[in-house]
Amino acid sequence: MAGQAGHLSIILNAFEADTQLSIDVGSHLKAVRTLYGLSQRELAKRAGVTNGTISLIEQNRVSPSVSSLKKVLDGIPMSLAEFFTVDLRTSPQVFYAGEELTDLGDANVSLRLVAAKRLNRMMAIMHERYRPGADTGTDMLSHKGEEGGVVISGQIELTVGGQTRMLGPGDAFYFDSSVPHRFQNLGTDVCEIISASTPPTF
Numbered sequence: 001m002a003g004q005a006g007h008l009s010i011i012l013n014a015f016e017a018d019t020q021l022s023i024d025v026g027s028h029l030k031a032v033r034t035l036y037g038l039s040q041r042e043l044a045k046r047a048g049v050t051n052g053t054i055s056l057i058e059q060n061r062v063s064p065s066v067s068s069l070k071k072v073l074d075g076i077p078m079s080l081a082e083f084f085t086v087d088l089r090t091s092p093q094v095f096y097a098g099e100e101l102t103d104l105g106d107a108n109v110s111l112r113l114v115a116a117k118r119l120n121r122m123m124a125i126m127h128e129r130y131r132p133g134a135d136t137g138t139d140m141l142s143h144k145g146e147e148g149g150v151v152i153s154g155q156i157e158l159t160v161g162g163q164t165r166m167l168g169p170g171d172a173f174y175f176d177s178s179v180p181h182r183f184q185n186l187g188t189d190v191c192e193i194i195s196a197s198t199p200p201t202f
Helices: 002-017 025-035 040-047 051-058 066-073 080-085
Strands: 109-113 124-130 146-153 156-160 163-167 172-176 181-184 191-198
Touching (some): 040 051, 051 066, 156 172, 163 172
Antiparallel strands (some): 124 191, 146 172, 146 191, 156 163, 156 181
């Protein structure tokens, strides 16, 4: 923490002494704004500044003070330290082709995880496929967190604690994962589910 604070102090001192930093503030702001999916108008509204202010900064027609830049970044929100240190060339992957999903399952149950290599993930999103007769096991599953999902095709029997329900296309579920649970495909067709859980437990 102290090292980060010291590094930021050096950056800010340089910024105040000479606004011509090695970083192109205007282009960097535009790239960060685009990364977060914000228009100039939306960022201006969030930050409480005019559209023109954002435009002038991004075109490097004005050099913002530390306080005014901080005000703009509060609209994202992003700290000054994050703004100056983020490497846009190594931003986390956003889109994934089907073949990029990592299968954590087996021959009977396919569990295709979205963004398997993402660091510090807060949730797990999966495309699940249960072959006819597939079962998550005779021992009920139980782990910390919550999970939910929507059945896309086929049918699945879901038992959560003392409750059991047969779910079909369009049906959904959401429960506390610490409650013992089990998935079984008792039908003759493959069952597909899109699910999410947090924190991610594989």
